[in-house]
Amino acid sequence: MPLLEAKNVSVQFGGLKALSNFQFTLDQGELVGLIGPNGAGKTTAFNVVTGVCPPTSGDVILDGNSIAGLPTFRINRAGLARTFQNIRLFAGLSVLENVLVAIDQSAGHDLVGTILRSPKHLRRERGQTARAMELLDTLGLADRSASLSKSLPYGDQRRLEIARALATNPRLLLLDEPAAGMNPQEKLDLMNLIRFIRDRFQIGIWLIEHDMKLVMTICERITVLDHGETISEGTPEQVQRDPKVIEAYLGEPVHQ
Amino acid sequence: MKKSEPSTPPLAHGETREPSLWLTVLRSNWTILVTLLLLWPLNWLVHDANLIDNYTRRIILLIGVSIIAAVSLQLINGTSGQFSLGHAGFMAVGAYLAAYPMKTHSAGGTNPLGVLLFYIGMFLVIGIAGLLLLALFLIIRKSGRAHPQLPTLLLLIVGVWFLWDISSAARVRDGSAPPAYLVWSRWIALLGNLFDAVAHRGITMSMPAGIGRPICFLIVLIGGGACASVAGLIVGLPTLRLRGDYLAIATLGFAEIIRVVINNSAALGGATGFTGIPRLSNFAWIYGSVVITTVVIWRIVNSGKGRTLIAVREDEIAAAAVGIDTTHYRVFAFVIGSFFAGVAGALFAHLNVYLNPTEFGFLRSVELVVMVTLGGLGSISGAIVTAAVLTLLPELLRGFSEWRMILYSLLLIVMMLVRPQGLLGSREIWPWRRGGDRKAAPPPPTKEPMHAAP
Numbered sequence: 001m002p003l004l005e006a007k008n009v010s011v012q013f014g015g016l017k018a019l020s021n022f023q024f025t026l027d028q029g030e031l032v033g034l035i036g037p038n039g040a041g042k043t044t045a046f047n048v049v050t051g052v053c054p055p056t057s058g059d060v061i062l063d064g065n066s067i068a069g070l071p072t073f074r075i076n077r078a079g080l081a082r083t084f085q086n087i088r089l090f091a092g093l094s095v096l097e098n099v100l101v102a103i104d105q106s107a108g109h110d111l112v113g114t115i116l117r118s119p120k121h122l123r124r125e126r127g128q129t130a131r132a133m134e135l136l137d138t139l140g141l142a143d144r145s146a147s148l149s150k151s152l153p154y155g156d157q158r159r160l161e162i163a164r165a166l167a168t169n170p171r172l173l174l175l176d177e178p179a180a181g182m183n184p185q186e187k188l189d190l191m192n193l194i195r196f197i198r199d200r201f202q203i204g205i206w207l208i209e210h211d212m213k214l215v216m217t218i219c220e221r222i223t224v225l226d227h228g229e230t231i232s233e234g235t236p237e238q239v240q241r242d243p244k245v246i247e248a249y250l251g252e253p254v255h256q
Numbered sequence: 257m258k259k260s261e262p263s264t265p266p267l268a269h270g271e272t273r274e275p276s277l278w279l280t281v282l283r284s285n286w287t288i289l290v291t292l293l294l295l296w297p298l299n300w301l302v303h304d305a306n307l308i309d310n311y312t313r314r315i316i317l318l319i320g321v322s323i324i325a326a327v328s329l330q331l332i333n334g335t336s337g338q339f340s341l342g343h344a345g346f347m348a349v350g351a352y353l354a355a356y357p358m359k360t361h362s363a364g365g366t367n368p369l370g371v372l373l374f375y376i377g378m379f380l381v382i383g384i385a386g387l388l389l390l391a392l393f394l395i396i397r398k399s400g401r402a403h404p405q406l407p408t409l410l411l412l413i414v415g416v417w418f419l420w421d422i423s424s425a426a427r428v429r430d431g432s433a434p435p436a437y438l439v440w441s442r443w444i445a446l447l448g449n450l451f452d453a454v455a456h457r458g459i460t461m462s463m464p465a466g467i468g469r470p471i472c473f474l475i476v477l478i479g480g481g482a483c484a485s486v487a488g489l490i491v492g493l494p495t496l497r498l499r500g501d502y503l504a505i506a507t508l509g510f511a512e513i514i515r516v517v518i519n520n521s522a523a524l525g526g527a528t529g530f531t532g533i534p535r536l537s538n539f540a541w542i543y544g545s546v547v548i549t550t551v552v553i554w555r556i557v558n559s560g561k562g563r564t565l566i567a568v569r570e571d572e573i574a575a576a577a578v579g580i581d582t583t584h585y586r587v588f589a590f591v592i593g594s595f596f597a598g599v600a601g602a603l604f605a606h607l608n609v610y611l612n613p614t615e616f617g618f619l620r621s622v623e624l625v626v627m628v629t630l631g632g633l634g635s636i637s638g639a640i641v642t643a644a645v646l647t648l649l650p651e652l653l654r655g656f657s658e659w660r661m662i663l664y665s666l667l668l669i670v671m672m673l674v675r676p677q678g679l680l681g682s683r684e685i686w687p688w689r690r691g692g693d694r695k696a697a698p699p700p701p702t703k704e705p706m707h708a709a710p
Binding site: 027050051052071072073076077081082084088089090091092093097098100101102104105106109111114115116117118119121125128164165167168 | 552569573580
């Protein structure tokens with residue numbers, strides 16, 4: 001059984017079909033890419049899966065359970081986390097607190113314990129802080145834990161967003177253009193980071209990216225969208241050779 | 257669900273066994289208990305030592321009430337970032353629903369049971385009515401899945417039926433028997449009977465007023481607060497989709513509804529005001545409540561709950577994406593905030609011994625918002641300072657008589673021009689930072705950062 005399965009998903013905004021008959025599967029531990037020109041429906045696909053907008057028709061199945069139309073926070077608790085195209089950190093919180101917020105939700109907290117500072121509450125806060133620090137450490141952000149999240153350099157903000165998503169214990173991580181705005185060195189780091197996360201946490205990763213080098217290097221499978229339609233699917237080599245993809249998105253290779 | 261094993265939390269100074277629950281709770285709260293105990297000698301100084309005249313004492317006590325209201329509004333407006341303009345409405349609910357049972361059900365402070373039964377009856381009625389409404393709401397929402405036009409239609413039918421029924425009930429009130437088609441009004445009458453049956457049980461508790469009165473007052477404070485937080489829940493639920501200005505207008509409308517209802521309710525004194533409330537609020541009660549309010553809200557803000565509220569304020573989409581039930585937390589802020597607003601109202605009622613609906617008008621709400629904004633959104637100590645200053649200032653400026661409100665407004669304008677983020681911004685006077693238990697310092701990074709690995 002695949003970890004994530006999209007069955008015939010369509011999304012329509014008025015007369016515009018943002019996504020039509022989208023079919024997709026992703027297995028545990030797989031690293032899959034989603035590419036296509038601007039306005040192809042990539043982010044819409046993410047939004048449907050994460051519950052930001054409900055599908056007009058079709059079904060999304062996570063681990064055997066339908067998640068189509070559920071509110072976003074329930075989908076997250078079912079095991080699906082995401083990052084955003086334009087970084088969305090909690091600007092008023094520190095780096096550590098950004099991760100702590102995500103950890104809190106699975107752990108829960110009781111009001112009376114909070115008000116009385118009960119030992120259970122204090123122990124939980126300590127345990128969560130330790131877990132958050134460990135996660136930050138894993139992603140190389142531990143030394144910045146006390147600074148405000150908006151004061152981080154761009155690459156670190158991306159990394160923090162990933163750390164925050166991982167803190168919710170996902171089985172599937174969705175990355176929306178993680179390399180956008182990064183310089184080549186940061187992209188290289190990111191590539192290593194994505195691979196590392198997949199191996200370390202044994203989770204599925206599905207990413208949207210415009211940087212072809214990154215996508216072709218790390219993804220095992222790639223789906224190509226254009227005008228809401230899936231025009232190609234397969235390994236990076238297959239996709240790169242597909243004439244439809246070349247026409248719609250990649251363009252002809254330059255003659256030497 | 258696989259995740260690296262969380263390392264064991266670092267224990268403070270090598271303790272081996274967890275001490276008993278009560279001891280630990282006492283250890284984290286003893287300073288508050290001591291503060292509360294210290295209030296009694298202070299209470300004597302303020303009230304009985306002949307050091308302070310009536311006028312000054314009244315201002316000191318009013319400052320306490322303002323602080324409670326401002327700090328509780330800070331949770332809603334500052335921490336959770338929802339702009340509420342209806343805080344005076346919650347205060348009114350607390351004030352009237354504390355003063356009413358105190359006057360009518362406590363038998364001069366000898367019958368705490370009567371007061372308690374009043375609230376039990378109240379909550380039974382609210383609970384049953386709430387369940388019925390919830391059922392109705394769920395049916396209507398479910399019908400939307402079957403057919404998108406159905407909810408509007410159903411709502412229309414139910415609404416018209418409700419209005420028709422109620423209005424015909426009002427018309428037959430003077431006649432003898434109501435016609436058979438009256439459905440809603442009959443349910444409401446039934447709920448009224450239920451309330452009467454519980455609240456006017458006639459069970460009395462003979463108790464000397466000296467002991468009974470503080471007990472009654474405590475029940476009334478908590479009960480008034482609880483009624484206000486139910487009001488907060490009722491406002492919070494339907495206005496959840498509203499943000500910013502729209503929410504402000506909705507809460508403003510709510511506060512006006514409360515005011516108009518009180519204005520027209522004979523049992524609560526109507527426009528002439530509610531009199532005959534015993535003067536029970538003294539320095540210890542008011543400042544004890546100040547301490548408790550501040551501590552509770554401080555701890556909520558500086559715990560996981562507060563972090564979550566800030567996360568929802570900063571970015572609702574991202575908050576939902578990390579598993580936060582944003583709706584739940586927005587209502588949570590309203591419920592807690594309005595609870596303490598209700599307590600402030602109850603204290604005010606027993607300080608002023610006279611309630612008038614005009615006390616809880618739009619201006620009072622605005623005044624509270626000004627306190628919170630001037631103090632700095634998100635700063636509890638800022639709210640305390642400005643609540644004190646802004647309660648004191650009109651009194652200090654009394655010498656300028658008709659000019660004082662102009663001076664006051666000018667001060668506000670200058671303040672906003674010079675320091676738009678408020679007195680303290682989102683910081684606090686005391687040096688502790690947000691983030692809860694400072695003792696749990698983060699462990700130093702031990703492993704190599706990941707990106708060094710291939």
